[in-house]
Amino acid sequence: MxxxxxxxxxxxxxxxxxxxxxxxxxxxxxxxxxxxxxxxxxxxxxxxxxxxxxxxxxxxxxxxxxxxxxxxxxxxxxxxxxxxxxxxxxxxxxxxxxxxxxxxxxxxxxxxxxxSFTFEAALQDGGVRVAHIDQGVNVPMYRTDVRCEPAGSLSGPLVVSMRPVPAGQVADAVRITSRYPAVHGAPVHVGHPGELGIADLGRPDFGEPVEIPEGHLPVFWACGVTPQAAVMExxxxxxxxxxxxxxxxxxxxxxxxxxx
Missing domain, CATH: 3.40.1640.10 (PSTPO5379-like)
Structure with missing residues (x-):
């Protein structure tokens, strides 16, 4: 099994x-x-x-x-x-x-x-491959420059997970994951890690890097490690x-x- x-x-x-x-x-x-x-x-x-x-x-x-x-x-x-x-x-x-x-x-x-692991089977069923599963590594996660709204004693940055997606399938990935709002839903950003304050996709803050094949775009989803980043801050x-x-x-x- x-x-x-x-x-x-x-x-x-x-x-x-x-x-x-x-x-x-x-x-x-x-x-x-x-x-x-x-x-x-x-x-x-x-x-x-x-x-x-x-x-x-x-x-x-x-x-x-x-x-x-x-x-x-x-x-x-x-x-x-x-x-x-x-x-x-x-x-x-x-x-x-x-x-x-x-x-x-x-x-x-x-x-x-x-x-977001919850919607990965739906991505696969929709023909969108999931790189960290294919490559046998932990999903890469990054702290961003985007600030969460503080609450009481807690404040911190948004953390995102990244999955490379073929440019022609980004719309499919958005459509599929948007139907799962209780598990982060649609991506928060596509294609330009620097706009999130991410300097190097090869050096995630959590998890492991994945190979990004030619013709793929990095797609970023909000990540549930965000509360831990708030704890660290x-x-x-x-x-x-x-x-x-x-x-x-x-x-x-x-x-x-x-x-x-």
Missing amino acids: GVADLSPAAAREAFRGGLVTPTAGYSRGYAQANLIIVPQAQAFDVLLFAQRNPKPCPILGVLDAGETTGALLAGGDIRTDVPKYAVYRDGVLADEPTDITGYWREDLVTFIVGC SHPALAIGHAPGHMLVTDARDSDYLVP
């Missing part, structure tokens, strides 16, 4: 058992999600930041303080079922564990945020996210987030 054929529960079990890998291409047909976990005292700021910046921060679900499972991961455990996490202390990346049980506190609130005492590209595989279907 290939990774695309694994059920979400089976994928989460593999990650709980110690498998560490980017999750693009896993559990085809099921939505993947970003995480941002903060103490309850900071939860309203995260919620307000997401409300003011819905393109990069579309919230799919919230686990209340101390909760470790919910409808999007039935029978799972948010502390163990992601391949790799990112733990921030005062805005500085302090650890990338595969299990955050040792960091868990009963006041921690989990925000489950939409991820705003320096809360504690915050936990997924390691970029290492997502929560949920029980929701991609089609749950498809609009007509």
Whole structure:
């Protein structure tokens, strides 16, 4: 059985058992999600930041303080079922564990945020190849010069993911992904990374670079790593996210987030 054929529960079990890998291409047909976990005292700021910046921060679900499972991961455990996490202390990346049980506190609130991996199967079905899947690397992600609207203690830049698309298929990629607004929707920019403040596509801030074949344009989507960039800028005492590209595989279907 290939990774695309694994059920979400089976994928989460593999990650709980110690498998560490980017999750693009896993559990085809099921939505993947970003995480941002903060103490309850900071939860309203995260919620307000997401409300003011819905393109990069579309919230799919919230686990209340101390909760470790919910409808999007039935029978799972948010502390163990992601391949790799990112733990921030005062805005500085302090650890990338595969299990955050040792960091868990009963006041921690989990925000489950939409991820563009969710629409990649639709792109493939529409004849648009996905370079990081084809090349077997983590999707490249970049901080931009575009500022998010601040909220309470949180402020930071928009983070984008990039997929090279043949020039003749850019319109198809826009049309397909625009039907998934809950997982970032249509691209935010096409073709000119310098206009976003990105100096070198070969040096992503998160993930890995991909080859851009001749005749392809870089296409940029808002990315759910944006809250982690805000954490790095705003320096809360504690915050936990997924390691970029290492997502929560949920029980929701991609089609749950498809609009007509």
